[in-house]
Amino acid sequence: MHLPVHRSRTLALLVALLNGLLIGLPLLASGASAGSKLPSNISSGAVPGGIYRWSLPAGATDPKFNDRPVLVRSTEALVGIPLSQPLGMAEITYKVGEQIRSHSFQVNNKAYTEQHITLKNREMVNPNPDQLARIRRESSRQRALYLAFSDREPPQNGFLQPLEGRVSSLFGHRRFFNGQPRNPHSGLDIAAPAGTEIRAPAAAEVTLVDHLYYNGKTIFLDHGQGLVTMYCHLSKPLVKEGETVKQGQVIGLVGATGRATGPHLHWSVSLNGYRVDPESMMSALDTGTN
Ligand SMILES: [Zn+2]
CATH class of the missing domain: 2.60.40.1590 (Peptidoglycan hydrolase domains)
Structure with a gap:
């Protein structure tokens, strides 16, 4: 028995449609649960934190x-x-x-990994009320700096990594301090011996030099048009607020001040007020203008 050609085509289409539905259902289910199993779309770069x-x-x-x-x-x-x-x-x-x-x-989704950190200094995990008040004041000041949109020309000659060293914690890690969940890691940690020079990735105005509770000795740089960077845990800043720095200029030295388990630079990169992956910023500004 042979079915007329057009009928067998219709059947084949129906079978394909049913298969598609069956395969499609579990995909939809896992997408709806916001799981971390979907692959990230590298080509568009539009991912949370990107x-x-x-x-x-x-x-x-x-x-x-x-x-x-x-x-x-x-x-x-x-x-x-x-x-x-x-x-x-x-x-x-x-x-x-x-x-x-x-x-x-x-x-698109990007699966960020988890990181568990043990801190001996409990006040860095559960600060007292006075410390909490200080932390709130400092974070609103930092938020205002991140939201700045100066009309300075954005970087034209790439965006340099501020120092060479081992990357000890990636941007976006979901973090737990002594087992307690905290905000995801909003920067890139680069481990280097105390005293290692930190360089400005691009020309900028220095908008903050201070000793902050969690971040230790900290510098903020404003590179223009909402591109703002932060350098934390320094042993010594070498610039002053209001100063203008050139690309590659030494701005401070690596240390372990604030919430740090050893000497490293915590480097945050912020664009239109949101912390983004410093590595994406370096590659985005590396390709030059069209
Ligand atoms: Zn960090």
């Missing part, structure tokens, strides 16, 4: 993400995506003349 690069359409001005202005270099917008960004579609708004338009892009 940088979304977007070529502005002709005539587009004033691009914004979550109502915050974003960095534009030549005709490309570099958009910082927060680690807390929900997966799925996200939106940039921009202007063409007086018209407001929007551009949608996909934010």
Whole structure:
């Protein structure tokens, strides 16, 4: 018995459709549970904690993400995506003349690993009320610095790693201190002997030099248009607030001040007020302008 050709095609289509549904269901289920098993989409770079690069359409001005202005270099917008960004579609708004338009892009999952750290100094895990008040004051000051959007020209000659050394903790690690969950790691840790020189990755204005509770001796650099970097746990800062630094200039020395288990640099990179992976920033600014 032979079925007419068109009927067997219809059957084959039905079988394929059913197979697709059966395969599709478990995929949907795992996606809905926000598991960390989905592969990250490396090509787009739009992942929580990453940088979304977007070529502005002709005539587009004033691009914004979550109502915050974003960095534009030549005709490309570099958009910082927060680690807390929900997966799925996200939106940039921009202007063409007086018209407001929007551009949608996909934010894909990235599986960040876990890290467990044991600290002997309990006050660094569970600070007392006075210490907590200080921590809150310091974090609102830092937040304001991260949200700054200066009209300084963004880096044109790449973005250097501030020192050579062993990467001891990656950006995005989900962290536990003495078994207690804490915020994900918002920077890159580079271990190096105390006293190692730390260099500015690009020209900048120094916007903070202070001794902070968790971060120890700390420097903030403003590189322009919402690109802000932070250097923590220094033994000695070598710059002053308000000073302008050149790319590659020594700004301080590695130490272990604040919440640190040994000498290392904690380096945070912030774009439009969100901490992003320093390694993505180095590669995003390395490719030059178009
Ligand atoms: Zn760190």
